[in-house]
Amino acid sequence: MAVDDTGTDVPELAPAEMDALHSIQLGIEHAYRAYADLLACHHRTGHAMDRFAEAERLLREAGHDEYADRIRDDLLPAGAVEDRWTYELVTEYRGGLVEELDAFETAIRDDLAEGVDHVSERLQQQAWRARARSEEWKR
Numbered sequence: 001m002a003v004d005d006t007g008t009d010v011p012e013l014a015p016a017e018m019d020a021l022h023s024i025q026l027g028i029e030h031a032y033r034a035y036a037d038l039l040a041c042h043h044r045t046g047h048a049m050d051r052f053a054e055a056e057r058l059l060r061e062a063g064h065d066e067y068a069d070r071i072r073d074d075l076l077p078a079g080a081v082e083d084r085w086t087y088e089l090v091t092e093y094r095g096g097l098v099e100e101l102d103a104f105e106t107a108i109r110d111d112l113a114e115g116v117d118h119v120s121e122r123l124q125q126q127a128w129r130a131r132a133r134s135e136e137w138k139r
Contacts, residue, residue, distance in 0.1 A: 009114070011114050011116060011119065013112060013113060017113075018120050032098065034093075038089060038090055042087060045086045049075075052075055052076060
């Protein structure tokens with residue numbers, strides 16, 4: 001077992017194990033990014049609906065109750081996907097797929113790497129720092 005510059009014990013893994021853990025780590029990071037995109041969609045949808053609520057008020061003020069009623073009755077209460085609002089999609093994604101992927105990543109990392117995250121990056125960091133400190137690179 002090697003110790004990185006932060007004092008963390010970095011377990012020795014077979015190349016395939018290290019590559020698999022790295023791939024899983026990248027996968028979970030992409031799932032988090034997808035969650036962030038979904039959260040951004042939720043916020044943008046909310047802002048869009050706020051604008052429609054404002055338009056409802058303005059249309060009513062201008063005497064266009066039929067359009068204002070359509071916004072109030074059909075558009076504002078409508079779901080983004082089928083009858084579900086975006087907050088429901090955000091909650092389901094986070095509580096479903098993200099939690100499941102995260103739990104799997106944690107379990108396999110605990111089993112193969114004694115819970116140490118980013119093993120390949122830690123080893124790369126250690127190697128690059130050692131190379132920078134070595135005499136062979138100094139001039």
